[in-house]
Amino acid sequence: MGLMLLGNALRRYWRYLALFCIGVLLALVVLSQLRSSPLVTTPLEPLPQHPQIAVHMNHSQAHRYREPYRPYTRDGEDLEAILIEAVKAARTRIDVAIQEFRLPHLAKALAAKQQAGVPVRVIMENTYTEPWATYSPAMVNRLDPRMRQRYDDWHALVDTNGDRHLSPQELAERDVLTIFDQAHVPWLDDTADGSKGSMLMHHKFMVIDHQRVVATTANFTLSDIHGDLGRPETRGNANSLLVIDSPAVAQLFTEEFNIMWGDGPGGKLDSHFGVQKPLRPTRQVQVGDAIVAVRFSPTSRSRPWAESTNGLVGRWLARARHAIDLALFVFSDQELSDVLEAQHQRGVTIRALIDEDFIYRDFSEALDMLGVAMANTAQAGRSQCYYEAGNRPWQTPLTTVGTPTLPQGDKLHHKYGLIDRQTVIVGSHNWSEAANRGNDEFLLVIEHPTVAAHYEREFERLYANSRLGLPPQVRDRIAQQLAKCGGVIETRSPSRTTGSSTPKINLNTATAAELQTLPGIGPKLAAEILKARQKKPFTSWAEVDAVPGIGPKLIERLREHATW
Secondary structure (H helix, E strand, C coil): CHHHHHHHHHHHHHHHHHHHHHHHHHHHHHHHHHHCCCCCCCCCCCCCCCCCEEEEECCCCCCEEECCCCCCEEECCCHHHHHHHHHHCCCCCEEEEECCECCHHHHHHHHHHHHCCCCEEEEECHHHCCCHHHCCHHHHHCCCHHHHHHHHHHHHHHCCCCCCCCCHHHHHHHCHHHHHHHCCCCEEECCCCCCCCCCCECCEEEEECCCEEEEECCCECHHHHCCCCCCCCCCCCECEEEEEECHHHHHHHHHHHHHHHCCCCCCCCCCCCHHHCCCCCCEEEEECCEEEEEEEECCCCCCCHHHCHHHHHHHHHHHCCCEEEEEECCECCHHHHHHHHHHHHCCCEEEEEECCCCCCCCCCHHHHHCCCCCCCCCECCECCCEECCCCCCCCCCCCCEEEECCCCCCCECCEEEEECCCEEEEECCCECHHHHHCCEEEEEEEECHHHHHHHHHHHHHHHCCEEECCCHHHHHHHHHHHHHCCCCCEECCCHHHHCCCCCCEECCCCCHHHHCCCCCCCHHHHHHHHHHHHHCCCCCHHHHHCCCCCCHHHHHHHHHHEEC
């Protein structure tokens, strides 16, 4: 009897132990799924859409989708699927202008249309049209760290079987340039004007059948839409996408496209990019009961700032009566900061979120809004003991400026302002000097509360989980700079804003010592500039950008003080 009772007890023990282990395993599976999925959010009801201007967000809490390249179901709208849907609906023509294109499913949809007899034209930024499929290991090793990371991401996307060898079949399935070339999709980049490229061909739009415009802040990449293959915690940089059904708006975007396209690949050097494009004023279009203003960048430095794209942004900011909310990748235009300060002094409520990689840089206008200034640190973090030209920290700082908390590896890639919950300023155009004076960009100003509501919801989502104010480590860095500079940091003459006649330094004739007076140029970079110009004198900013150690952010600074 005792043995029977002992046996029953042991069986119960093992049964409970087995159930416990199963429960632990299930819990581990659930936790694993949570780690590979975005943070759990409270689902929201979709907002109403304007009948002719639909707004989509890749982090919308009102939608969920299954990613096409990774095994994740997550919050957000599948922007690539929306682009593909627009392509599949095309009947007569598709024009695409995009800085970087790495989405194979979208590329195959365009290729299928081309082969079905619907003409497709594609313009890209030359930085991202390198034929990586033909690169040798030695060529890969010569890539700078930024491009090497992009190459590795591209390789991981194309190498579907993971054997580190890219077969012709894998390239035909996953490499965008291979897909286009095999389907005879004509494409060109911003070297088609005979130069080495504009400052940046930064557009992100499609025109369908001369009737519909798909305008987005996202590049056609996994990073900007879904998330990176090699970084499972990412969910894609925060971006928006607009689908505008309006022949009048489509006509304006087609005009911009045709200026850049010229007579197409292999033809005459009649493509125009950057400041070579004709200056066109802002055009307003009635789209249903909404008003849409369309503007293209850049604006030559020979024209006043007020006539530029940033000047248009400034005029709209100055119209605000109650509230301004900003969600910006980068904010470095001093004049816009000055407009916002004037609005702040009038009692307009201002909130601003800026990407964490740019918010506390010395050129960031977020520092002005927070009431502080940082000395120039462009050269390897070494303070140059001067503030940027025209720098003006606010006398009454804001406490509503900060950066959102995003999944590690993701960026705040938005470029929008929301005015009085009624008007949205949005486009590929960053609020920077480079976008305003050098890049190919578009900007839209849309007056309609239904459209604005989508951007308001996105801002509130980001703002609810953000870090506001000046972090202690940034305040400490500013104090350390002041000490290193002997307690004195000068502000350079604001030549850009006042029209000062201070002569610019000629990069083709300056001595090494003269070059080192430029922002961000130390002995090492000066030597690189001298070496590069000995091979060929500089004739464009793209050639300066090609000098090792010089990138787009430093180019933005040099344009104020240098020429060739």
